[in-house]
Amino acid sequence: MSRIEHPDVLAPAALGPVRLRNRTLKAATYENMARNGLVTDQLIDFHVEHARGGVGMTTVAYCAVTPDGRIDQHQILWRPEAIPGLRRLTDAVHAEGAAISAQIGHSGPVNNGKATRTKPLSPSRYFNMQFLRIVAAASIDDIERVIKAHAAAARMAIETGFDAVEVHLGHNYLASSFLSPNINHRKDDYGGSLNNRARFGLRILDAVRDVAQDQLGIVVKLNMDDGVPGGFWIDEAMQVAQWIEKAGSADALEMTAGSSLLNPMYLFKGDSPVNEFAAALPQPVRTGVKLIGKHVLREYPYADGYLMADAQQIRSAVSMPMILLGGVTNRQTMDEAMAAGFDFVAMGRALLREPDLINRIAEDSGTRSLCNHNNKCMVTIFTNTRCVLRPENQLTPQDAPSEPSDVATPLGFAG
Template identity: 65%
Template sequence: MTTDLGSPKISAPDPLAPAKLGPLTLRNRVIKAATFEGLTPKGLVTDQLIDFHRRPAAGGVGMTTVAYCAVAPDGRTSPGQIQWTDETMPGLRRLTDAVHAEGAAVSAQIGHAGPVAASKYIGHPALGPSRQFRMTTQNFSKPASKADIARITEGHANAARRAVEAGFDAVEIHFGHNYLISSFLSPKVNKRKDEYGGSLKNRARFALETARAVRDAVGDKIAILAKLNMDDGAPGGFWLDESIRVAKWLEADGSLDALELTAGSSLLNPMYLFKGDAPLREFAAVMPQPTKLGIQLVGKHFLKEYPYTDGYLLEDAKQFRSQLTMPLVLLGGVTNKAVMDEAMAEGFQFVAVGRALLRDPEMVNRIREDENTKSLCNHCNKCMCAIYGGTHCVLNPKPANPPVPA
């Protein structure tokens, strides 16, 4: 690209060429985004989960991200989610070995669901910064104590240590979607009066302490990313002005190798990230009562529909790129080479792809063969409703065999 004043040409990096991410060298700049797989019904790695990540690895991505690995028993959004225990480690090692055999790196998303946790099904109350009613589960979150905060911070550090032991190349700390740490960032959700509430510096304390604990735990043995909300998508929630300041503090601390920028709230506006159709009928079909009835009656007010455009988070993410020097990962509508090239030209070091790789795990290889290749995803978002029986694109054949522990 060139400037308007005719300055020397500055070439943007090729998204399909190798790139450094902290201590890692990835074979390209395309990351399979964390997409909850729904393939661990007993909380253990299954052959189906391994294949879920092996396929995009074989399809050419630089790194795939395993989601979502809870750092504590009370941090799960479903009873079958993976936790970092002795029992899960052999399966996780099998998974990382399988991805590495295809030439890709593999990251583990680590976090605590907080107020998004499935408290009725996991045997623990949902934690939050403050007491709050959650419409989708019809229960209240319990304010996290300082002991809870310390326990969960150390849980992230322990998860990172376990990730190294299991052969992961990176971890991605979940600071998005009003999961626990994201909910502390939100002035709409966080009503605390102590040092973890009130001012932005206080609300960001949990995030900064957690990122630092993870870095101190593993040093440079693996890459450390964080997924950070730019915008909760809710009036009065966490928004760009505060998010940029938090990103600057994280950059200054030096605890992260990259930030992946996201948006939306699983509590307040879950469709804000997933531009495209809002599949209300399909959501109602897989939900128990009384949630099913609630979706049928008022779902259109909670599961709002936003039009899809390629690269739909780019304009907001450029606000961060202009004020940070650390590597950034662009998420949202990365469905073809043109969007990847635009991201690189705007100064982003990596792109993250979710739904398009569910539809076509071979997308990166196909783009390498023909840069005019377009994604086959039609943004119907019905894949979001498939997580309860194994996440997949509904336009593809569903795996025939139910997941069993590997």
Template identity: 60%
Template sequence: MTPPALFAPARLGPLTLRNRFIKAATFEGMAEGAVVSDRLVEFHRRHAAGGVAMTTVAYCAVAPEGRTERDQIWMRPEALPGLRRLTDAVHAEGAAVSAQIGHAGPVADGRSNGRAALGPSTMFSAQGLARVRQASRADIDRITAAHADAALLAVEAGFDAVEIHLGHNYFASSFLSPAINRRGDEYGGSLENRAKVARNAARAVREAVGDRIAVLAKLNMDDGVPGGLWLDESLQVARWLEADGSVDALELTAGSSLLNPMYLFRGDAPLAEFAAAMRNPVVRLGVRLVGGRFIRSYPYQEAFLLDSARQFRAALGLPLVLLGGISQRETAERAMTEGFRFVAMGRALLREPDLINRMERDSGTRSLCVHCNKCMPTIFTGTRCVLADTSD
């Protein structure tokens, strides 16, 4: 069977995208005052001009306490004018644009936000240096409804899609994780109970937007921590999402921003750069002294999530987006051959925003990304590749 062409149009729910490449959500750190900045507009315009079919705005919190830190977009009427400017700029370059929506849960910085972080169970957050409060049933209901409201605001702002964040031990993902969720009520214990937050959020979004925009979900295949969510349970959650009809595609991811962030990224662990980027001197010292226990190094290889993702491809009819170590054209072509609908790229596009255009013109184009991960600490001052020539 001939695989689909990388640079031919492809359907995603109600959308037709111009090719198979999606700019993955990479938190930009460019939303001063929790609204869109000119820098954020230009960041996504540049990726759109560089050839991706769709760029993903990361990350748009559905509630103020759901931000990872205070200078982060949260979906409210005050954010609407800036979001419209951003979507207009992307559309002018011929690309679609998606809003990654979600609630950071225990990953949120309660001190920065001035509001307690919420999780399935009470715990201490080493990142926020504060206690995470157990979410009540009222909190869960409010956050579920907030996902629907955020999706409706995305429609009003001109977004073509929303990506519901069900990964990285953010709110919904933390409920899925047996290592974090120690509840004894209807949201804890069995997988069916632990999956309620994720499934209800996706259903609420679908009911709110219908088929006006595409709905994706970013789902952890595994947490990368002992006792966390693993492939067998994640695959069952994916089957439920497919049966619910709540999403048009799944983007498969892994790792825990709370407990093991480098499990997703692989490659070098830039400890010195992370320490230097920390605003809190206590956190800065902690990263220098014991950061290696948290920011671990994993060997990089192309398509490092493919082996796990194959199990999802074999079990589901739902369109899947392959993420993780896709920096070369032949890797994307391999994904198409194996039945994935789209590929999502992050670091390689930070290094070269025009990489997709050049790949289309010349099949021998090679990505310059060296997976040093020094882009990661830049999220505090504006996400970028530190090796790129900023004058181009």
């Protein structure tokens, strides 16, 4: 493909069939603003604020394709009852001049079965340490059902006015856990070799593409590194990215990292707010987090563009458009990403801190983000996601969930 040399990140661009006003995306950060699987006014206001702030496209985080594909009971679930609210949401974002994408996926072993009242699925029988429950291995019927559900979600995304979908193949949700040799111990056509472990995710993408055609952009969120020994790693990610490109099943790749199950802070460089997490949790979980939290919620140093070096290895292996995620907070990093061959940038925490950051950067390229990467925004996932540094968003005692079954995993924040 022909590539524009050092494109302007704030100039219009095409993502597959979607024309965006600029190359900045609001990354999926689980909002916890839907209720009982349906859109709320609060969720609409959240995305309208980011659209008004200047992003080219905003992403609605984690819309589950099946009831057992949720993490908690409130996440948006693709079904007929959700259509009116989803249409109100897309119309409101479009009115601000931005495009809107829906992240679609199946939570797999990350599902809190007690909260969702469903049976979680994993590639192989798996013990979830977070919820202290055995997760059953997915049957072939389960695999076929989930693939069809992704296609149905794409069909409904078109019907409700979404411009794109982001298919989640990261963070050890179901498709990602199939990719991981650490979790996938199957002996059939979906386990063993990388070709087999990737089969499920690639079939999902083919099914979504068959529905989307030229009516919907398709972004793939793919792990480069699970962040644990024996997990999915960058050499395998390069091969999977090449298979995706060859199949023509996606319009852009967004590379990510980390495991919701085994290393939830790996994606989030910066502070690890263990004490804040503990304070927001009910007993006896609170005591457990205080005792072992530092071993589970490990801390990694922050640097601007911290995933760029690894993502450039994927960039060297494929020519399809790529989105840089991780530590994008200022115009300098955006320009470096464009110069390095990335086509778009995705921003999460920086936009939670300042939803109008893109407009401000457009006015003054020297604008610096006020986000200090304390990651206390992650604690707010238990109620509704926000930056606690904004005066109107200070944490309060009401941020504690009413019961343990309400608790989602920290990496759900990333989407």
